[in-house]
Amino acid sequence: MTAPQNTPAAGDISGRPARPVRFEDPARNAAYWARIDRIVDAAPPLSDEQIATLRGIFLSAAREAA
Numbered sequence: 001m002t003a004p005q006n007t008p009a010a011g012d013i014s015g016r017p018a019r020p021v022r023f024e025d026p027a028r029n030a031a032y033w034a035r036i037d038r039i040v041d042a043a044p045p046l047s048d049e050q051i052a053t054l055r056g057i058f059l060s061a062a063r064e065a066a
Helices: 026-042 048-065
Strands: none
Touching: none
16 A cells, blocks of 8 residues: 655745644744654654554544544
8 A cells, every 4th residue: 555645835945735724824834844843853753563553543433433
């Protein structure tokens, strides 16, 4: 199974999808998302076992909700 491709929002050069506005102040909002990006970029990649576990959890939750 391949990972879905996220297309950037218009004008977004980071390659990340558009983000919700967390703070009304644009500078504070940009600083918030920059911090999130740094944290995500520093995290190690998930192992195949971790990916399979997460898929199972989300699939189970989707079945329960249906």
